[in-house]
Amino acid sequence: MKTQLKVSIIQSHLHWENPVANRTQFSEKIAAISEDTDLIILPEMFTTGFTMNAASLAEETNGVTLFWMQSEAKKKNAALTGSIIIKDDGLFYNRLFFVFPDGTFHQYDKKHTFALAGEHKTYQAGQNKLIVTYKGWKICPLVCYDLRFPVWARNKEDYDLLVYVANWPDKRVNAWDALLKARAIENMAYCIGVNRVGLDGNGHQYTGHSAGYDVLGELLTTSDYEKEFTETITLEKEHVVTLRDRLQFLQDRDYFEIK
Structure with a gap:
């Protein structure tokens, strides 16, 4: 078991519906991480921005982006996570991949799709909720709008780290700040949220506020x-x-089942 987990957050603008440009910029940002890291977190739909143009993208x-993630994870000897648009058996998914340094991976499909x-x-x-075991840490990765639903994130599995990847707009960023901190406190787990910055193709502005909190809700x-920034923070298993x-x-905890 690794007593420390070093996690790198990459908060970035996204090139609208341009996977090639986004993969290129994230390759550069990942390569620029100068310190050792165990896990690198990218935003939601990091190749396209939050678009409904799934049929074209x-x-x-x-596909090419999962192969790219596997290549980047291997080069950096670190796990890599973020979500992209996937077509699977004729249906479209906002799918998060958690890719290990050896190229193996887990996947999670966003539970709460954003009706607005x-x-x-x-x-x-x-x-299906996903719990990843990595270097002795139990990690629960979720996507954006999932943040508003505490029952789904509820820590029944005794996970150590809760991760949200997002495209969360500026107009509701106060909710993002409050809910990230609340999820850490109520689940007695580290909580990290990675958002984007900049203007998207629909005219929505994003101001980031990517952040990490400890189990008592202290900002890390x-x-x-x-x-835009890249920051690596160190999580301590002993703290949890x-x-x-x-x-x-x-x-x-109260005990109940989700139906």
């Missing part, structure tokens, strides 16, 4: 919230174990 699961933008009309909602990141043992809040 979707890839097969084993019509996402539910284009993309199939996922049904120090970069300027609203600009010690505070859970001392406070035992998770032992008082």
Whole structure:
């Protein structure tokens, strides 16, 4: 088990519906990470921006972007995660990949599609929560709008780290800030949210606010919230174990099933 987990956050603008340009810029940003890192987190739909033009932009699961992620993970000897548009058995998904350094991967389909933008009309909602075990850490990766639904993120699995990748617009960024912190506190887990910046092709403005919080809701990141940045933070397993043992809040969880 690795007692520390170094996690790199990449907050970036996205080239609208231009996978080649986005893969190129993220290759450069990943290569520029000078310190050792275990996990690199990219935003939601990092190859395209948050678009409903799935028919023109979707890839097969084993398409060029997954191959690119596998290549980048191997070069950096770090896991890599983010979501892209996937066509699978005739349906479109906002699918997150968690790619290990050896090229193996897990996938998670966004559970809560964003009805306000019509996402539910284009993309199939996922049904299964994913818990990734990596270097002795249990990680729960989720996507954007999932952040508003605490029952789905509820820590029944005793995970150590909750991750959200997002395209969360500026007009509701106060909710992003509040909910990220709340998810960390209520689940007694580290919580990291990675958002984008800039203007998208639909005229929506994004101001980032990517951040990491510890199990008590203390802010760990120090970069300027609203600009492009890459920052690596160190998570401590002892922090999670010690505070859970001392406070035992998770032992008082209510028990119920999602139907």
